[in-house]
Amino acid sequence: MSERGDHTACLKRSWRGLAAATLALALSACSGGSLTDAESTVLPTITPPTRPSVASSGFDAREIALGQREHPKIVAAFGGTYVDPDLQRFLDTMVADLARVSERPDLSYTVTVLNSPSINAFSLPGGYVYVTRGLLALANDTSEIANVLAHEMAHITQRHAIQREQQASSVAVMSQVVTDAIRDPETGQAALALTKGRLAQFSRQQELDADVIGIRTAAKAGYDPEGSVNFLRALERQTELHSRVLNQAYDPGRVDLFASHPATPQRILAAEREAQQVARTTEFRRDRAAYLRVIDGLPFGDDPREGFVQGRTFVHPQLGITFTAPEGYGLENTSRAVVGFSQAGDIIRFDAVSVPASVSLTEYLATDAVRGGQVTQIEPMTIGGLPAATATVTSEGWSFKVAAIRGQGARVYRFILATRDLNAERERELLTSAQSFRIVPEEVARRIRQQRISVVQVAPGDTVETMANRMAFDDHRIERFRALNGLSPGDRLSPGQLVKIVVQ
Incomplete structure (x- = not known):
């Protein structure tokens, strides 16, 4: 989730087609946005070198x-x-x-x-x-x-x-x-x-x-x-x-x-x-070989400055926050939010919104939890030592469980579970994920490194399985290794062959 962004467009991004149109409409008008709101300092990414304009030869x-x-x-x-x-x-x-x-x-x-x-x-x-x-x-x-x-x-x-x-x-x-x-x-x-x-x-x-x-x-x-x-x-x-x-x-x-x-x-x-x-x-x-040499060491996956996903855990070193999604959810970090999908079709979303410190979380949830929905069951609580509150919202056949956590200043971190069937088990999933939210100690955040491509040579006895086990992932290692190296299910490795692995 990027630190850049317009905090008035928090949920306008597509949810990969999994949510019905009513869900998208219900969420698209909410206030809030990316993990950095207007009061935050936008840090530059990587500065490009000065290069001559190409628009000088042959174009109208x-x-x-x-x-x-x-x-x-x-x-x-x-x-x-x-x-x-x-x-x-x-x-x-x-x-x-x-x-x-x-x-x-x-x-x-x-x-x-x-x-x-x-x-x-x-x-x-x-x-x-x-x-x-x-x-x-x-x-x-x-x-x-x-x-x-x-x-x-x-x-x-x-x-x-x-x-x-x-x-x-x-x-x-x-x-x-x-x-x-x-x-x-x-x-x-x-x-x-x-x-x-x-x-x-x-x-x-x-x-x-x-x-x-x-x-x-x-x-x-x-x-x-x-x-x-x-x-x-x-x-x-x-x-x-x-x-x-x-x-x-x-x-x-x-x-x-x-x-x-x-x-x-x-x-x-x-x-x-x-x-x-x-x-x-x-x-x-x-x-x-020439191509693999030039991409050896290439950063892979999410930029830690924008937060990244490790299995079911999201970490944002720069903001110093982390949480873990419920069992069975696949997480994806986008520029606006972290979104998780369950096999049952439920969606869990984590983002940040701007709520003035003068407005309590219960007031915010009562008026703006999910725009256009009916809000019930608002409950204040504490999560990770921070003020928090939860609410239930219904809208056009969808149910939402929302948890809001007060960060620094006007920033409020928010978890939203969207489901067609909100029951006690799904409510526990949302609360478990929200309660896993923690502030990452500064010394821990400093130790987090970007994943990178490492080009290595296959040794005698190495197999797809042994090379995949060297990948810096907790899930789907063999599938990830094959996809990264253009290998079909029946392909085997040969001693001396150059392959790519992802390392921390």
Whole structure:
């Protein structure tokens, strides 16, 4: 959970589709926000080096303006930049090689590594290409990264962002026309859904087009086109694992009408066909050892300055707080909150809100526990030596158990359990988690270190199981090791093979 954030938008973030619309509506209007409220000092993440503007070669004024306007927003939204001179040189050299053989060799690019554990890559007009350190950790050789970068460069050369902006404007105009001209609500909704569906389909086709162009560009630069397929497969395995860790259902074949990306299996099949056509007559490089050397020591997972999850425990060293989720909940740290999911579909959320010291916790819960809900059973208590209170809220078929704990100044830490079936057992789950909340001693907080990628060599006798046991995780070690190293269930290790493990 980040220390940055607007404390008026605490629960507007999606809960991964697990909560019904009524739940999202009930929570979206609440006051409060990220773990640092307005009175806190926002600490910088990692300062990027001064770099020349890329928006000076080959781009028109509109592309330059759009990229320059959005670039600072992207950097801020993804936790700042991660700076490693060797890694930056590696990526810059690769992008230059790709640009020379691309459809637009006159264009220049800037690659930014975002300090985010999410697995993501995207681009902006004007030559701005972004990859997260989470994506770099998942990749296993230069061909995979080259295909990812070439894909994003294809979005730029094909002016996809500008086209989407124009298409979105057309949809907005059509929506207004429909609203003004059609009085039948059902007909109007159907027409609006059709226009939005066309926009989504338009975006999905752009993704497939960028895959094809990216594969061809990477191959021209000498990188194995199979790298695209390998990375998409790794992404599919990681997505399935992530769903399992968070107790979420995973359906690789599901196609969402309004998704901006096609389903991963669809992209894999298309990438396989294109890679097979391109790779018939040429020898390509993958350079696994070279790539693993450049990411050895790369920070992994959550940045401790934004708090991080270890199993069922969340720790925020900078704020000096910790708590443990109930048994059976998978936790995820987001920029706005820490969210846990149970196998039964219940959701537990931890965040911070701003409540003036002059307002008691019982007063706050009575008026603002969950906006729009009926509040009952307000009870004051003490948790970890701090003033606290709990309340029960019902709203549109959902029940909420809320616990609020007074921190320093106006900051109030809050636990919210959302369930369709609030009973004594679930209330105990919420209270147990809230009562585990503690202030972390400063000397303990100072000893907490970021997890990192460590590249090691497989020794004789080592197996997937023995290497997985070296991973700094309490759960799903074998699955995590396989996903991190691009290994299928039947793959075995060989002496001398380089693999990635996560260490503390």
